[in-house]
Amino acid sequence: MKALVKIMPKNGVLDPQGKAIENSLNQLGFSQVGNVRQGKIIEIEINSNNEQEAKKIIEEASNKLLANLVIEDYEISFLKED
Amino acid sequence: MKALVKIMPKNGVLDPQGKAIENSLNQLGFSQVGNVRQGKIIEIEINSNNEQEAKKIIEEASNKLLANLVIEDYEISFLKED
Numbered sequence: 001m002k003a004l005v006k007i008m009p010k011n012g013v014l015d016p017q018g019k020a021i022e023n024s025l026n027q028l029g030f031s032q033v034g035n036v037r038q039g040k041i042i043e044i045e046i047n048s049n050n051e052q053e054a055k056k057i058i059e060e061a062s063n064k065l066l067a068n069l070v071i072e073d074y075e076i077s078f079l080k081e082d
Numbered sequence: 083m084k085a086l087v088k089i090m091p092k093n094g095v096l097d098p099q100g101k102a103i104e105n106s107l108n109q110l111g112f113s114q115v116g117n118v119r120q121g122k123i124i125e126i127e128i129n130s131n132n133e134q135e136a137k138k139i140i141e142e143a144s145n146k147l148l149a150n151l152v153i154e155d156y157e158i159s160f161l162k163e164d
Contacts, residue, residue, distance in 0.1 A: 006123055021124065021148070030143055032136075034127035041088055041123040042103065045116035054114075061112055066103070 001046050002079040003058045005066055008039035013071045042066055043079075051078055083128050084161040085140045087148055090121035095153045124148055125161075133160055 009015045015037050022036035044061070048054045058076050067074040091097045097119050104118035126143075130136045140158050149156040 008123070008125065018124070024147055025126075025143055028143075028146060030139060032129045032139055033143070034129055036127070037125045039123045039125070041090070041121045042100070043090065043119045043121070044107075045118070047114045047116055057112060057114055061107055061110075061115070064110060065106055 001048060001051065001054050003044045003046055003054060004077045004079060005042045005044065005058060005062055006039060006075045006077070007042070007062075007067045007072050008074075009037060010071055010073050039072075054078070083130060083133065083136050085126045085128055085136060086159045086161060087124045087126065087140060087144055088121060088157045088159070089124070089144075089149045089154050090156075091119060092153055092155050121154075136160070 009018075018035075018037040021038060022033065025033045025036065044058060046054045046057060048057070055076060055078075062074045062076070063069065091100075100117075100119040103120060104115065107115045107118065126140060128136045128139060130139070137158060137160075144156045144158070145151065
């Protein structure tokens, strides 16, 4: 099973990378572009066919290693596979 | 409207960050964790209510600035908002 962890800076936390992208896009003439925020996405293959169990493992991994909960929020989803 | 651009290293391209996460997770005892890949996610607010037009803008921005098409693939999606 493949899990996706989306990690974004929390609202209110400065995001200089996002700001840099926003400024660059505006300078390139993309005038319709407003606020930009950049985060990370982590794709994890997990040897488990039980989505609930997999979610528990990924949550633990996110809390322990992947995300910095002081400044980041994370969201877990699963990719459908055949 | 809010667009999400998910940028991942292409298959076959080395991903040292993902590898580092994978090794750390295994060392922390997450034995069910297999291959890990890390990418970026960019959330862009866009002043347009036409999803087709917005998609065109975001595609152009991705090609010009956000993604390095030699080593990265991108995927665009839109967040539903009220």
